[in-house]
Amino acid sequence: MTMAKSVAIASAEQPAAATRNGAFVAGAWRSTGALVLIAAAVALPFTISNYHVFELTQVMIYAIAVLGLNILTGYNGQISLGHGGFYAAGAYTAAILMHRYGVPYWATLPPAAVICFALGVLFGLPALRFEGPYLALVTLAMAVATPQLLKYFDTWTGGQQGINLIKVQAPAFLGIGRDRWLYLVVLTVLLVAMRVAANMLHGRTGRALVAIRDHPIAAAAMGIDVARYKTLAFGTSSLFTGVAGALSAIVIGFVAPESFTLFLSLSFLVGSAIGGIATIFGAIVGGLFIEFVPNIANDISDAAPWAIYGLTMLLFMYVMPRGVVGSLAGLMRRVQSRRATAGQGLEEQKRRLS
Amino acid sequence: MHQLLQQIFSGLAAGAVYASLALALVMIYRATDLVNFAQGEMAMFSTYIAWMLVNVGMPFWAAFSLTLVASFVGGMIIERIVIRPVENAPVLAAVVVTIGLLLIFNALAGWLFTYTLQEFPSPFPDRTLFGALMTTRDLGVIGVTLAMLVALFVFFRFTATGLAMRAAAQNPESARLCGIPVGRMLAIGWGLAAAIGAVAGIMVAPVLFLDPNMMGGVLLYAFTGALLGGITSPIGAVVGGLIVGVTENLVGAYLIASQLKLTVALALIVLVLVFRPNGLFGAAIVRRV
């Protein structure tokens, strides 16, 4: 074996060992970091005013809703302009159960989840026939129809007036206010949702969804049941967004058709894109955007706040077209690949010389 | 029977407006694979420009022509400055940009012109024809739309620029190899779409009354019509728009009034799409694997 060849083999082995070590260290860092973040998130509401706690709770609710949209549109490539409809379905399910049947608030989440999952699947089945702008239209129709249908079936939904709910109270023994309690409840649901989403998306299901998004024909040729996964994606997506809707009904204590217009659906889509459509953490960024930017826009311009909001959207897309988290992830990937190919270039040269 | 014909005819007039906006949407979609959600608000803004010109005393058709030119230039500028940065970005980024543009135009119009409903003059006399079967206004709207369609057809079929634009939309790389400045063709396409939108806005304003939210419903119907016809087919856009207009009128007159009209009309059209998922005239999106 020549000197050149043995050097080549040695340096080929090194990256593998380094990666193994590196992966372990990275994993340890990640878990510690996650625990620190969660601890901070739990402590946070006790350091700020009630109103801010309410705002952050809203951010988390939006994040769960956007996460649902990310699953469907980001990972599976099926565009939805109508997720406000699923949000409304969850919200009204919770509201009607609490108002008519006296169901305690926490017990409304499972039924809302199941009903919205079923709705999502029901919608996903005919949606299989549609692609791209056609699917956009069909979901847009749902978004537009939602407030009208809510007003129409007024015996159940309370019509234009909506439904007023009794305010949820925190358990007495904890001694914390209502807002802080609900914050912690929503935080728990958010963390569970992110974990579930991560498990699903980083495993076989996630790979199938992405394969269907990028190369549907190849995916089918590899034996992936495209119809099943696409429908599953719709159902799961609707489940997440529906649970978010249920939480919003609980937290706000009121549902009415005006809250569930086309604008809400578009906000979800915008939040999704700003955060990063095919990411999990991007949903949180999206939630922050939806909740805070309209307020900031109002502060900047009294006369035309929505113009500022629109301008902000434009600027975000110019600078980070893949969303905040999406762009960061892309940046990290490029840094990693450059490190990998730096080693490779050396291999090429050695091979040429020998 | 008489009432049915009446409804159909006025539906055609509304449909002509939807068809125009639908055509604008299809033009931009063919060139850039993007649905311009701001098309309606751009048209609304153009209509306000026409309104201002008429208010300072300009005769209607002069204001109309000037507005078209201004809209054309405006459309080109928007393509170059607002859309170009995201032309090579993921489609979703471009979609968000058009949604942002929608908000900006809407807010700007509200700020500059307030949200008060304004009257907009119609250039056509207010008379009925053929025993109240149709109004001269409706006939005028249909006539203007028809003239515009003929002009566009001649432009795209028989002029060098029109041919170059079709080529640039179909195959930008080959078009460049022929020396065609594809970027400029795109800008012209957006300019034309904006001008077409202006026509739609000006035709519908006398009926709907001018306010910043005037075109919201129109855009929705136009989008529906464009897809019904097939998002890649200009003829489809026109036929689709007309069908949507007639359907909306008939549903409103015979099935269900008020709020649910929109939902039912949309539902019917979605039903058609279930049987023809690429629209009536659309080509199936064929992809090489």
Place this chain on the structure above:
Amino acid sequence: MAPILELRAVKAFYSQSEVVHGIDVAVEEGGMTVLLGANGAGKTTTLRAICGMVRSEGEIRFAGQRLERRSTEAIAALGIAHVPEGRGTFTGLTVEENLRLGAYARAGRPDAGIGRMFGYFPILGERRRQQAGSLSGGEQQMLAIARALMMSPRLLVLDEPSFGLAPRIVEDIFNIVERIRREQRVSVLLVEQNATLALDLADHAYLIETGYVVLSGPAKTLADDPQIRRSYLGY
């Protein structure tokens, strides 16, 4: 005679990777030069670099002008007609419309030019109102070449014109190209995998392997070279 096209130390990039590593190529005015090589050698990328379709470094001179940093349409307007891999015909437009587009960069009416093209390719004349997408492979190739010639180019760049075509058609096409080269005084840069035919017609040839020029010289010399004969001519 000065070369009409000269590449010096040209590197070309396909997305992020460098696939052409500093090559020198020259095309004599009025002559035919062929780039030979296997799949993935970098031949097409080189052509795309000339026309500004991919990122490149180094010097590219055409009739004394530098081509780097110019847009593709500007390079076309200078007089380089590129028939890309896969032909690039406008399948949704008619034969005649395709030809008209070829003349976009040239002033004046294209009708005379169209007539001349029908003279070289009579089959196109028969199908003038047909949609280009409905033509056979060989007819589409003829249409692509005819469209390029409508530009009255000084340099014709052909990327694998024989690809996917029956040998008889390939021979016809090459004969027409040779005829046009002589009659119209067009220089030709050709990329081909069909080495036999290409070396027969060309004046000068380059052999490209994984982004490097490994052999170059008069076509006749390369045709007799044992390495080429074994690898590319099959005997």
